[in-house]
Amino acid sequence: MIKRLPNYLTILRILLVPIFVALFYWGGEARTCAATAVFAIAAITDWADGYLARRYQGVSPFGTFLDPVADKIMVVTALILIASSQEMPPVLAGILISVIVGREITVSALREWMAELGERKKVAVSWLGKAKATTQMLAILFLVYREALWGVSARIIGIGLLVIAAIMTLWSMLGYLQAAWPSLMASGADLDKDG
The missing domain is CATH 1.20.120.1760 (CDP-alcohol phosphotransferase transmembrane (TM) domain)
Structure with missing residues (x-):
């Protein structure tokens, strides 16, 4: 059980x-x-x-x-x-959410591709990915809550944390791409030869 x-x-x-x-x-x-x-x-x-x-x-x-x-x-x-x-300014929300969602799509596709190559471990979740996920969850909690905490707007805290999460999102994505790059380039070369 x-x-x-x-x-x-x-x-x-x-x-x-x-x-x-x-x-x-x-x-x-x-x-x-x-x-x-x-x-x-x-x-x-x-x-x-x-x-x-x-x-x-x-x-x-x-x-x-x-x-x-x-x-x-x-x-x-x-x-x-x-x-x-509209918990956030629309332009800022659009940028941050596009970065976060775009990264999730990219990394998911990358992991699927690396799994096909038998090299999924190269893009296993890193400490930075876990830190990003934690920061992102906290940001969402503050943005959903909205009320003031200890005299500080939860909305402002949430926006600040989401900006940090977006930066960590890009940083972690670059790390995954760097780890996978040799395999991706080798696979591309092999596919060219086969064609």
């Missing part, structure tokens, strides 16, 4: 998405607290499912596939909602 728990947590994270969306648009202070709490639960399950899978040897092909998908669905949904609600 405990070996399956990581998969259940991943599925829970996906099921929380429509609840998060509904609460986000509910309105008022209750919306702020409830939507923030749901996103926080999703963020905790993201950490917990990975920890439990490693701790109790519960890593499975299903979980390996679904975990990053669940993460991206929740994060991208939250970023779209934040942009649509």
Whole structure:
């Protein structure tokens, strides 16, 4: 049972998405607290499912596939909602969200390609990728919450953290591309020879 728990947590994270969306648009202070709490639960399950899978040897092909998908669905949904609600200046939101989503697409495609080459380990999640994910989750929490904390606008804290996350996003993407570059160039050369 405990070996399956990581998969259940991943599925829970996906099921929380429509609840998060509904609460986000509910309105008022209750919306702020409830939507923030749901996103926080999703963020905790993201950490917990990975920890439990490693701790109790519960890593499975299903979980390996679904975990990053669940993460991206929740994060991208939250970023779209934040942009649509004008929690941030539209131009800034457009730039930051395009960078973050564009990186996710690029790195996902890169990992898929490297897996085909049998070299997926070269683009395994790095410490910088984990730090980026944590910063991004915190930024979203502050942007969803919106209320003042310790006399400081949560919105301003969230925007600042999202800028940092976007910079880390580009930095980590460049690291993955650098690690994969020799394999990508060799594969291109091989394909040219075959053609």
